[in-house]
Amino acid sequence: MDAGGAGSEADVVVIGAGLAGLVAARRLAEAGRSVIVVEARDRVGGRTVNHELRDGAVAEGGGQWVGPTQDRVLALAEELGVETFPTYYEGKNLLDLGGRRRRYGGTIPRLSPLVLLDVDRARRRIDRLARTVPTDAPWRAPDAERLDTETLGAWVRRNVRTERARSLLEIACGTVWGMPSAQMSLLWALTCIASGGGFDALVDTEGGAQQDRLVGGSQLLSIRLAEGLGKAVVLGSPVRTIEQDGGGVGVRADGGPIRARRAIAAIPPSLCARIRFSPALPGGRDQLVQRMSSGAMTKCTAVYEEPFWRREGLTGEAVTDRGPIITTFDNSPPDGSPGVLVGFIAGPAAIEHARRPVSERRRVALGCLEALFGERAGHASAYFEQAWAEEEWSGGGPVCSPAPGALVAYGEELRRPSGRVHWASAETSPVWCGYMDGAVRSGERAAREVLDAEGWSPGR
Ligand SMILES: Cc1cc2nc3c(=O)[nH]c(=O)nc-3n(C[C@H](O)[C@H](O)[C@H](O)COP(=O)(O)OP(=O)(O)OC[C@H]3O[C@@H](n4cnc5c(N)ncnc54)[C@H](O)[C@@H]3O)c2cc1C
Numbered sequence: 001m002d003a004g005g006a007g008s009e010a011d012v013v014v015i016g017a018g019l020a021g022l023v024a025a026r027r028l029a030e031a032g033r034s035v036i037v038v039e040a041r042d043r044v045g046g047r048t049v050n051h052e053l054r055d056g057a058v059a060e061g062g063g064q065w066v067g068p069t070q071d072r073v074l075a076l077a078e079e080l081g082v083e084t085f086p087t088y089y090e091g092k093n094l095l096d097l098g099g100r101r102r103r104y105g106g107t108i109p110r111l112s113p114l115v116l117l118d119v120d121r122a123r124r125r126i127d128r129l130a131r132t133v134p135t136d137a138p139w140r141a142p143d144a145e146r147l148d149t150e151t152l153g154a155w156v157r158r159n160v161r162t163e164r165a166r167s168l169l170e171i172a173c174g175t176v177w178g179m180p181s182a183q184m185s186l187l188w189a190l191t192c193i194a195s196g197g198g199f200d201a202l203v204d205t206e207g208g209a210q211q212d213r214l215v216g217g218s219q220l221l222s223i224r225l226a227e228g229l230g231k232a233v234v235l236g237s238p239v240r241t242i243e244q245d246g247g248g249v250g251v252r253a254d255g256g257p258i259r260a261r262r263a264i265a266a267i268p269p270s271l272c273a274r275i276r277f278s279p280a281l282p283g284g285r286d287q288l289v290q291r292m293s294s295g296a297m298t299k300c301t302a303v304y305e306e307p308f309w310r311r312e313g314l315t316g317e318a319v320t321d322r323g324p325i326i327t328t329f330d331n332s333p334p335d336g337s338p339g340v341l342v343g344f345i346a347g348p349a350a351i352e353h354a355r356r357p358v359s360e361r362r363r364v365a366l367g368c369l370e371a372l373f374g375e376r377a378g379h380a381s382a383y384f385e386q387a388w389a390e391e392e393w394s395g396g397g398p399v400c401s402p403a404p405g406a407l408v409a410y411g412e413e414l415r416r417p418s419g420r421v422h423w424a425s426a427e428t429s430p431v432w433c434g435y436m437d438g439a440v441r442s443g444e445r446a447a448r449e450v451l452d453a454e455g456w457s458p459g460r
Pocket residue numbers: 015016017018019020021038039040041044045046047048061062063064065066237238239240266267268271275297298299388393394396397398399424425426427434435436437439
């Protein structure tokens with residue numbers, strides 16, 4: 001089959017070769033269906049991407065960590081022969097708040113008891129609220145409307161008294177969603193938290209979402225999936241139009257038209273607005289898409305001859321309100337050579353950072369690392385950035401979030417198929433929503449949906 005060439009045909013066309021789309025395609029192919037995956041970029045992996053360092057070592061520019069209970073992405077890694085290794089986490093973390101730098105062990109920094117109490121109380125309250133939210137239907141949570149129309153920022157102002165505790169929660173919000181808490185529906189934040197099993201699961205390294213990494217980099221999952229699909233994956237072919245009629249769907253992509261029985265759009269919800277649908281999407285779906293917006297996040301990677309901070313008893317993990325970098329991690333390959341620090345810039349600060357000239361960006365980011373880890377951090381042998389808000393085919397990252405009020409009004413449209421078009425993407429998963437694990441689960445769910453809808457399911 002000349003996939004993507006003039007007049008290509010398949011049982012199912014998948015739009016987007018990120019984890020969700022490639023997993024959906026693999027499961028459909030396993031069920032004996034023909035499939036074509038159309039990808040806008042000239043690479044697979046979407047919001048995951050590897051950067052080559054040296055001697056085959058890689059550091060990731062996008063999604064990278066996996067952790068306990070992320071069973072579907074871990075099962076996929078095993079299926080594809082991709083191993084995991086623990087994130088380096090020996091020694092002390094750094095906390096740099098209000099111009100004062102401290103070392104601390106574990107999740108609890110050394111702060112005044114008042115601040116600690118404040119953070120701890122907020123975490124427990126958030127978890128208590130999150131437990132009331134059914135992640136497959138958050139709009140059915142008791143008090144859903146109130147929770148959805150309040151922002152996370154307003155809740156923090158009402159419930160958290162000390163400035164330092166508020167700063168810490170703002171940094172957590174930026175790192176997890178790439179958005180200021182003032183733009184974030186409390187109900188959506190609670191949904192994501194509940195989908196991962198609690199606040200600590202999202203922010204912790206040991207025992208949490210940052211616990212482990214993938215040998216060879218997270219993009220290797222998509223690369224292996226695409227290898228398995230062979231010529232069925234068409235790169236460099238943005239989909240511009242999706243048409244449907246009684247008999248099937250027609251997709252117009254730059255690489256040529258494709259006809260199929262059904263389509264799976266495995267793209268971030270916000271990017272659906274850039275595709276023309278004929279007939280137009282149902283109003284509810286369109287309204288939802290108009291209210292889903294992506295966070296902004298830039299990952300700054302600094303490479304050193306060795307991870308010098310380890311000898312100084314530091315994990316490489318830091319939280320800082322100095323800006324523009326707000327959190328850092330040791331991102332060295334499994335053998336620690338070369339040493340790699342990664343720093344996150346989130347929200348409007350990421351947009352502002354992108355406006356700086358390239359040399360200035362490097363200077364600013366290394367200046368932040370130097371303020372945290374000392375002079376050696378300022379002398380990186382290599383430096384690169386991945387600015388997701390500047391990427392046409394992501395439109396930001398790490399995740400799209402509905403505007404306050406939209407989840408209750410239109411949340412049901414997230415997964416509801418629009419005729420013959422089915423929706424996948426990390427945002428649609430009730431488990432580990434917004435994460436690679438959620439993306440894998442969404443691909444599996446969308447494949448099942450299509451097989452069921454066409455009566456192709458095994459045993460039917
Ligand atoms: C900076 C950052 C850090 C992150 N950290 C983590 C982490 O540590 N752990 C974790 O689990 N998750 C993390 N994530 C989130 C994780 O990367 C995503 O949830 C996951 O990769 C999303 O997969 P997806 O398949 O749903 O979407 P995507 O990866 O966005 O895939 C969608 C694909 O569709 C393509 N596309 C878009 N429009 C079109 C079109 N019109 N036609 C054809 N193709 C199109 C895109 O090019 C893309 O390849 C992070 C993300 C970012 C950006």
